[in-house]
Amino acid sequence: xxxxxxxxxxxxxxxxxxxxxxxxxxxxxxxxxxxxxxxxxxxxxxxxxxxxxxxxxxxxxxxxxxxxxxxxxxxxxxxxxxxxxxxxxxxxxxxxxxxxxxxxxxxxxxxxxxxxxxxxxxxxxxxxxxxxxxxxxxxxxxxxxxxxx
Amino acid sequence: xxxxxxxxxxxxxxxxxxxxxxxxxxxxxxxxxxxxxxxxxxxxxxxxxxxxxxxxxxxxxxxxxxxxxxxxxxxxxxxxxxxxxxxxxxxxxxxxxxxxxxxxxxxxxxxxxxxxxxxxxxxxxxxxxxxxxxxxxxxxxxxxxxxxxxxxxxxxxxxxxxxxxxxxxxxxxxxxxxxxxxxxxxxxxxxxxxxxxxxxxxxxxxxxxxxxxxxxxxxxxxxxxxxxxxxxxxxxxxxxxxxxxx
Numbered sequence: 557x558x559x560x561x562x563x564x565x566x567x568x569x570x571x572x573x574x575x576x577x578x579x580x581x582x583x584x585x586x587x588x589x590x591x592x593x594x595x596x597x598x599x600x601x602x603x604x605x606x607x608x609x610x611x612x613x614x615x616x617x618x619x620x621x622x623x624x625x626x627x628x629x630x631x632x633x634x635x636x637x638x639x640x641x642x643x644x645x646x647x648x649x650x651x652x653x654x655x656x657x658x659x660x661x662x663x664x665x666x667x668x669x670x671x672x673x674x675x676x677x678x679x680x681x682x683x684x685x686x687x688x689x690x691x692x693x694x695x696x697x698x699x700x701x702x703x704x705x
Numbered sequence: 706x707x708x709x710x711x712x713x714x715x716x717x718x719x720x721x722x723x724x725x726x727x728x729x730x731x732x733x734x735x736x737x738x739x740x741x742x743x744x745x746x747x748x749x750x751x752x753x754x755x756x757x758x759x760x761x762x763x764x765x766x767x768x769x770x771x772x773x774x775x776x777x778x779x780x781x782x783x784x785x786x787x788x789x790x791x792x793x794x795x796x797x798x799x800x801x802x803x804x805x806x807x808x809x810x811x812x813x814x815x816x817x818x819x820x821x822x823x824x825x826x827x828x829x830x831x832x833x834x835x836x837x838x839x840x841x842x843x844x845x846x847x848x849x850x851x852x853x854x855x856x857x858x859x860x861x862x863x864x865x866x867x868x869x870x871x872x873x874x875x876x877x878x879x880x881x882x883x884x885x886x887x888x889x890x891x892x893x894x895x896x897x898x899x900x901x902x903x904x905x906x907x908x909x910x911x912x913x914x915x916x917x918x919x920x921x922x923x924x925x926x927x928x929x930x931x932x933x934x935x936x937x938x939x940x941x942x943x944x945x946x947x948x949x950x951x
C-alpha cells in the first residue's frame with residue numbers, strides 16, 4: 557500500500573484525460589454538437605409534424621411496411637387528412653433527395669445502421685430526374701388491367 | 706346440475722365457434738378484394754416469335770432481377786423450360802408434335818395450396834386472399850425451406866449481393882439483398898395500381914392472359930371454359946393457378 561498516492565494520482569490523471577472533451581465543452585459553454593441536416597428546400601412540412609417525425613419516423617416506416625406488404629394498403633392519411641403513398645423511395649426520398657446529407661448524417665451521429673438501403677433504392681439525383689414518378693418507370697404507359705383482354 | 710352442465714356446453718360451443726370464425730377471418734392476408742387471380746398461357750402462341758424474351762425482359766426490368774452468369778447463383782422469376790421438363794409426368798411419346806421440345810414459360814404457380822407457405826418458419830411467405838403468393842423480404846431469414854418445398858423450382862436464393870448484376874435499376878421497386886429468397890410476385894405492386902402484370906403487358910403475341918377466375922365473364926374464365934388446359938404437376942395437390950392451353 558505504499559504506492560497508494562501514486563495509484564490515486566494516476567487514476568485521477570486518467571479520468572481527467574478521458575473526460576477532457578466533456579469538460580472543455582462545459583467550460584466553453586457550447587452545447588453538444590448536432591448533425592447538420594440538409595432539409596429539402598421549399599418544403600415546410602413532412603408527412604407528419606417535425607417533432608413526431610424526428611422521434612418516431614422508424615415506427616411510422618415500420619407501420620407503413622406492414623400495411624403495404626401484409627395488408628395491401630398503399631396510402632396513408634396524416635393528421636391533417638392529406639393522403640400520401642406509403643413508400644420510402646417514392647414518398648420520403650422525393651423530398652429528402654440527398655440521403656447522405658439527411659438520413660445518413662443523423663444515423664451516423666446516433667450510431668444506428670438501418671438495413672433499409674440494402675434493398676430500397678436511392679434514386680439518382682440530377683436535373684429533371686424524377687425516377688420516383690410512375691411515368692418514368694421502365695413500364696410507363698402500361699395498359700390498365702380492366703380492359704378484359 | 707343438469708341445467709348448469711347444459712349451459713356450460715352451450716357456452717363452450719359458442720366460444721369454439723367464435724374462435725374458428727375469428728381464425729378464418731384473421732389469418733388471410735389481404736389482396737385485391739373479391740378477386741382470384743390466375744394466368745392462362747398459350748405455349749403455341751408464345752412460340753410464334755422465335756427466341757422472344759419480351760415478357761422476361763419486362764419482368765426483370767420491373768423487378769430488378771439480376772443476371773448472374775454463375776448458374777449456381779442464378780436468380781429466376783420467369784424463364785423458359787422445354788415442354789417435357791416443365792410437364793415431366795407426360796409419358797414419353799404422348800406429347801403432341803407441336804408441343805414436343807417447345808420452350809414454355811414457367812414461373813411461380815401461385816398455388817392455391819402452396820407448400821412454400823406451409824414450411825416458412827418466419828411467416829415471411831404468405832398467400833393473400835386474391836391468390837397471390839408473395840414474400841415479405843423484411844421477414845425472410847434465408848433458411849431456404851421454401852426453396853426445398855417448391856416442386857417447381859420457382860424460388861431463388863440470393864447467394865451474393867444482386868446489385869452488381871443489374872444493368873439498370875428501377876428505383877420504384879426494391880432490389881433484394883444477400884441471404885433472402887425471391888420469386889415472381891405476380892406483380893402485386895402493379896395489381897394494386899390496377900395494371901396487369903409486366904409479362905402480360907410485355908408479350909407482343911398476347912400469349913399470356915391474366916384475370917380473375919371468380920368472374921365468370923373474365924377472359925381467363927372463358928378460355929378455361931372453352932379449351933383444354935393443363936397445370937404443372939397436378940398430382941401433388943398444390944392446385945397451381947397458372948394454366949397452359951394445349
